[in-house]
Amino acid sequence: MGLSGADLARRAVAQATRFGAEILTPQEVTGIRTRGQFRMVQFPDGTEMAAHAIVIATGVNYRKLDAPGVDALTGAGVYYGAAISEAVSFRGQDVLLIGAGNSAGQAAMYFAKYARSVTMLVRGSLLGRHMSDYLVRQIKGTDNISVRLRTVLVEAHGDDHLEAVTVRNLNTDEKETLSAAALFILIGARPNTEWLAGVVERDSAGFILSGPDLMVDGQRPKGWPLDRDPYLLETSVPGIFVAGDVRHRSVKRVAAAVGEGSMAIQFVHLYLGSL
Amino acid sequence: MAKPVLFAVDDDPGVLWSVQRDLRQEYGDRFRIIQAESGVEALEAVKKLKQRNEPVALFLVDQRMPQMSGVEFLEEAIRLYPDSKRVLLTAYADTDAAIHAINKVGLDHYLLKPWDPPEERLYPVLNDLLADWSAHHRPPFEGVTLVGLRWSLKSHRAKDFLARNQVPYRWLDVEASEEANRLLATFDEPPSLPVLFFPDGSYMVDPAPSEIAERVGLHIHAESQFCDLLVIGAGPAGLASAVYGASEGCTRSLSRGSRPAARRGQARASRTTWASLWA
Numbered sequence: 001m002g003l004s005g006a007d008l009a010r011r012a013v014a015q016a017t018r019f020g021a022e023i024l025t026p027q028e029v030t031g032i033r034t035r036g037q038f039r040m041v042q043f044p045d046g047t048e049m050a051a052h053a054i055v056i057a058t059g060v061n062y063r064k065l066d067a068p069g070v071d072a073l074t075g076a077g078v079y080y081g082a083a084i085s086e087a088v089s090f091r092g093q094d095v096l097l098i099g100a101g102n103s104a105g106q107a108a109m110y111f112a113k114y115a116r117s118v119t120m121l122v123r124g125s126l127l128g129r130h131m132s133d134y135l136v137r138q139i140k141g142t143d144n145i146s147v148r149l150r151t152v153l154v155e156a157h158g159d160d161h162l163e164a165v166t167v168r169n170l171n172t173d174e175k176e177t178l179s180a181a182a183l184f185i186l187i188g189a190r191p192n193t194e195w196l197a198g199v200v201e202r203d204s205a206g207f208i209l210s211g212p213d214l215m216v217d218g219q220r221p222k223g224w225p226l227d228r229d230p231y232l233l234e235t236s237v238p239g240i241f242v243a244g245d246v247r248h249r250s251v252k253r254v255a256a257a258v259g260e261g262s263m264a265i266q267f268v269h270l271y272l273g274s275l
Numbered sequence: 276m277a278k279p280v281l282f283a284v285d286d287d288p289g290v291l292w293s294v295q296r297d298l299r300q301e302y303g304d305r306f307r308i309i310q311a312e313s314g315v316e317a318l319e320a321v322k323k324l325k326q327r328n329e330p331v332a333l334f335l336v337d338q339r340m341p342q343m344s345g346v347e348f349l350e351e352a353i354r355l356y357p358d359s360k361r362v363l364l365t366a367y368a369d370t371d372a373a374i375h376a377i378n379k380v381g382l383d384h385y386l387l388k389p390w391d392p393p394e395e396r397l398y399p400v401l402n403d404l405l406a407d408w409s410a411h412h413r414p415p416f417e418g419v420t421l422v423g424l425r426w427s428l429k430s431h432r433a434k435d436f437l438a439r440n441q442v443p444y445r446w447l448d449v450e451a452s453e454e455a456n457r458l459l460a461t462f463d464e465p466p467s468l469p470v471l472f473f474p475d476g477s478y479m480v481d482p483a484p485s486e487i488a489e490r491v492g493l494h495i496h497a498e499s500q501f502c503d504l505l506v507i508g509a510g511p512a513g514l515a516s517a518v519y520g521a522s523e524g525c526t527r528s529l530s531r532g533s534r535p536a537a538r539r540g541q542a543r544a545s546r547t548t549w550a551s552l553w554a
Contacts, residue, residue: 010410010441012514021521022502025440025493026484029507041505049497051505055520057513075428085438089425089448161426244512254511261515268504268520 008254032199032240037275039239052275053239053268056196056208057261060245060252063188065098069156070185077162078183082107087114090182094119096165098153099186100127101252105135107186108145118145119178121167123187125149156183191246200235200242207248210235231267233260239271278307279330279412284317284348285310285337285364290388294335294364297393302405306332314343318351325355332408333360333401338369338376338385346372349380358411360404364388410441418443419491422455423469429481430469436484442491 013023031042038050062080064071070078079086082103087110095115097108100122112118120127120139127147128136139145150170157164157177164179191206201209201221211232214221220229221236233241243264244250244257281298285291291310298308309324311317314336324331334352338345345363353361363385365373373385383404390397419437423430425448437444447455449468458472459465467481471490479490488495506516 006441007407007410008511009509009514012511012518013509014406016514016517016521019518019521021517022494022497023509023517024495024497025509026436026488027495039505041507048500049505050501052503053505055504055506055508055513055516057506057508057510057516059508059510059512075431076426079431083431083435085434085446086431089446243516244508244510246508257510257512258515261512261517262519264512264516265504265519265523269523272503 005254029195031195034237037239039237053241053271055241055243055261055264055268056200056235056246057242057244057257058192058246059257060189061192062185063190065153065185065187067153067155069158070153073156073158073162073183076160077158077181078156078185080185082110082184082186084110086182087111090115092116093181094179096121096178096180096183097186098183100124101130101186101189102132102135104186105131105139107184109135109138109142111184112142112145115182116144119180120145120147121151121153122147122149123152123170153183189245189252193246200237200240203248207250208235208242208246209248210242213248231270233264233267234271241268277329278305279332279408280324281306281308281333281335282317282321282331282352283308283310283335284312284314284340284345286312286340287337288312290337290364297390297397298335301393301398302401306405314340314345314348314351317348318343321352321355330412331356331359332405332412333362335362335364335386335401337364338372339366344372346376346380346382349376349382353380358408360384360408362386362400362404364390418445418474420445420447420458420472421469422447422449422452422458422472424449425451427468432484433469433471433482433487436487437491440488440491440493442487 017023028044029041030044032054033040033042037052039052039054040048040050041054042048090111091114093115094117095111096119097104097111098121100120104120108118108120126149127139139147148167151167152170154166154168154175156162157166162180162183164177165183166175166177168175193202193206193208196202196208201214203209211230211234214230214236224230224236226238230236233243235242241264243260245252247260250256250260281302283291283294283298285294291312295308295310302308309320311320321331334349336345336348349361353359360383361380363373363376363382365385366388373382376382384400386397386400419442421433421437421444423433434446449455449459459470469481471479471482471487479486485495504520506513506520
């Protein structure tokens, strides 16, 4: 009785819409600013929208992989994320996947249904460090998935589309060329919060600080205007909240994100009640 | 196109009659209700449906029947209709069998008899399952046709955008599909790729995501310029905030960039839907 990501999104959208939420997609946000008690959100066309409170839940993106050939072949056999829309076109072919997190594990299981073989390239010496045990067991029990530990990508080869990659074993330093029709990159979750620089406090990796994480030696964050500590999930700007993967120290799991997203509303109410 | 089938099986004529009455009342306009008094009889009818290529959305089956139990029937039926939803009707004493069946036949739900009032105990469950079924069911194709090149980043992006926003589409590779070339041959000059063809005969050449969004009816601009709560991001955390926020007031949820936010849900979602996310 599991639930796929697409089903989760579809149901949540239906539910939110039914309760009267308006959903704008795709719509990019380029900045946030504060004007008195209002929190203004800026759009690429220069227009703004005002809200009393904001929840930032922008998640994370995969890091760009810096190796020769990767940029040129992106979209032509090299993909960031588990491009599920592409899975069918690699039926019966050999597929590579970089990453060792849960998303990489789930992608491997998904692609294994279509591809002849799925090879996971993992930098670490253990598959289970960042991956849930059930997935590790599923992967081990799937015949057409193989895992190469301590292995990194050196170069992607191909003229108009990916044909092979060179990988290097970190223990032996030996290089090897593997033929592959597709390479899916699922590593290095980056929060993509440059657009919030100078607005809310972030850690060195860009994840947004909130609640107790903002307190240094019992002191509230710089510029904090209120006579109370930031609420849980509240950022260094009152009324701006953060939930899910983009939050500093978040647990990178769907259930945790759903929990934080709903929990944030409780503090939004506390905040709105104090306006 | 034939209406999809809701198939009810129960050996007790009284129960069967009230099941079909309740189904007909709520779903009669969109689904065809078929009933059978035994698993054997039902299986014969299922085979005929399959031969005529008629879709079955749901099996609603009594567990305790002579000759063939509900689970035994489902085991056979789902070989022919692997995508149909399966619901078992059980008495309290049969819950063990039902739980066992969750794994054995991929049971979607079991309902304890009696299910009165259906508005509370039957329809919410079935609405949810039928919305799921409809979302995944692919009738003769009526969506967007995307014609492009397999190794092109632009084509990949268009495909990815449609998939993430759950816009039904089919992909035709210019290098592999004759139909793609037939479609492109209707242009005087070869167009830039990708090209999107819509069911009404209109098309778009190499459109930006925002243009596709507007054309397929995604909602980009806000109704007004002010709200109480604005959620940026439409992943699990953002959508959860939107649901809980909206249930108590005004919310807008923005999907930054092209992150997914399904718009096409025909789900007649109820409060129970959210709870089922935890199942």
